[in-house]
Amino acid sequence: xxxxxxxxxSIVGGVTGIVAPKLALAGVPDSPxxxxxxxxxxxxxxxxxxxxxHLPNLEIDKSAGLIQVVTGHEMxxxxxxxxKHVLLDRNYQxxxxxxxxxxxxxxxxxxxxxxxxSGPLYALSVCNKHDTWLNLVEV
Numbered sequence: 001x002x003x004x005x006x007x008x009x010s011i012v013g014g015v016t017g018i019v020a021p022k023l024a025l026a027g028v029p030d031s032p033x034x035x036x037x038x039x040x041x042x043x044x045x046x047x048x049x050x051x052x053x054h055l056p057n058l059e060i061d062k063s064a065g066l067i068q069v070v071t072g073h074e075m076x077x078x079x080x081x082x083x084k085h086v087l088l089d090r091n092y093q094x095x096x097x098x099x100x101x102x103x104x105x106x107x108x109x110x111x112x113x114x115x116x117x118s119g120p121l122y123a124l125s126v127c128n129k130h131d132t133w134l135n136l137v138e139v
Contacts, residue, residue, distance in 0.1 A: 038124070038132045047130050056085060056125035058137040065115065067139070071108040071125040075100070078128075082108035086124040089117065114139060 035043030044051050053073045060067050069085045081102035087095040095117070098110035108125065118139050125133045 034134075038134045039130075040134050050130050054125060054127055054130050054133045056123040056133060056135045058121070058123055058135055060114075060137065060139060062139075065113060067112050067114055067121065067123075067137070069098075069110045069112070069123045069125070071133075073108055073125075073127065075102045075105055075108065077102050080129050081127070083126040083128050084124075085110040086126070087112050088122040088124070090119045090121075092122065095121075 031043075034040050035045035039045050039047055039051075039054070041051055041055055047054065054071065057070045057072070058067060059070065067087070069087065071082050071085070073082050075081045082100055084097055084099045085108065086097040089095055096112045098112075100108055121137050121139055123135050123137070125135075127133070
């Protein structure tokens with residue numbers, strides 16, 4: 001590879017790394033990846049019968065500055081469980097995450113501090129069998 005190709009590929013790769021995630025998730029319900037890479041209430045893809053137990057539910061307590069993420073999913077040991085909850089800001093940057101231990105955590109519930117954040121929040125619930133589910137709430 002010559003120097004010009006190297007520079008060209010470096011620039012394209014850098015721009016793709018910045019732009020692609022925003023295009024993939026922009027307006028989440030209309031995202032080209034909703035229903036295939038991640039799942040939502042409106043785009044459950046192949047898991048249309050799994051929405052109730054996998055979609056993260058979000059409860060905001062503005063006075064305490066907290067958001068609680070609850071997934072109505074049973075924890076059946078390492079056979080079938082929610083692996084983690086992830087909270088992302090408007091730019092899809094990690095705010096926080098909580099990993100679950102299916103042997104000790106009876107329910108997938110996590111609480112995160114908002115630290116004065118306002119705007120859209122994206123919550124992900126990751127199941128070991130039924131992939132990643134996304135929900136959105138405005139704070």
